[in-house]
Amino acid sequence: MKDVLRQTAETLRQALAARLVPPAEFRSALLAVPPTERDAWLDVVFDLHDVAEDGALLPRGCVPYLPTAVDDVLRAMELAQVGPDDVILDVGSGLGRAALLMQLLTGAVTIGLEIQPALAQASRRLAARVHGARFAVVEGDAAEPSPHLVLGNVFFLYCPFGGARLTRLLGRLEALSRARPIRVCCVDLPLPGCPWLEPVSFDGGALAVYRSARPSTAAATS
Numbered sequence: 001m002k003d004v005l006r007q008t009a010e011t012l013r014q015a016l017a018a019r020l021v022p023p024a025e026f027r028s029a030l031l032a033v034p035p036t037e038r039d040a041w042l043d044v045v046f047d048l049h050d051v052a053e054d055g056a057l058l059p060r061g062c063v064p065y066l067p068t069a070v071d072d073v074l075r076a077m078e079l080a081q082v083g084p085d086d087v088i089l090d091v092g093s094g095l096g097r098a099a100l101l102m103q104l105l106t107g108a109v110t111i112g113l114e115i116q117p118a119l120a121q122a123s124r125r126l127a128a129r130v131h132g133a134r135f136a137v138v139e140g141d142a143a144e145p146s147p148h149l150v151l152g153n154v155f156f157l158y159c160p161f162g163g164a165r166l167t168r169l170l171g172r173l174e175a176l177s178r179a180r181p182i183r184v185c186c187v188d189l190p191l192p193g194c195p196w197l198e199p200v201s202f203d204g205g206a207l208a209v210y211r212s213a214r215p216s217t218a219a220a221t222s
């Protein structure tokens, strides 16, 4: 990375340690970085150096930690029109890199759900470094019933699991969508047929963003 970019990342890291950086300021600093450099730049801002080790106890069918590309997070937040009044749940939040990025870009309260305790702990340390007061992480299996799920209205899933776990989670989100509108952002995660969700955007790439269909629309198409 060029020295000038590293310098902007380090300046922002110091600002985040000292004060709450408003979303518009964070966003304009990020957008000033060339897209190909944004992931490395964010790792300097967040002071993330090492690849996270997955615990030996990650259950079968659960996907190990890999960070979402910064530009997928950025585009997901734009397409889902996330703002400070929203509550984002990052289902399988790993080191909290995407969750904190979403929080800083939007001002929304962000909750990570993570099954690996060491990663949840690391995300708390990251939040402490970046003034992440509107971020919390909950340890446990996100496919199991959780009182935290109902707090969210934007759900971010970078391929945490598939199969029966995904079916169970989608069933809970469908029930939630009957009470209020929700948005679901998926990266590298094709969903089984969900007539209660309508695509906001899917360009054939890794990212797909959906919003819950109005109940009458879903009933007509199911």
Ligand SMILES: C[S@@+](CC[C@H](N)C(=O)[O-])C[C@H]1O[C@@H](n2cnc3c(N)ncnc32)[C@H](O)[C@@H]1O
Residues within 6 Å of the ligand: 058, 062, 063, 064, 065, 066, 067, 068, 090, 091, 092, 093, 094, 095, 096, 097, 098, 099, 113, 114, 115, 116, 119, 140, 141, 142, 143, 158, 159, 160, 161, 165
């Ligand atoms: C592909 S990574 C995504 C990490 C993060 N969302 C990001 O974008 O940077 C998937 C994460 O889901 C977690 N995970 C897998 N199965 C899970 C489950 N059943 N409940 C909660 N977290 C899970 C993994 O430990 C891993 O951290």
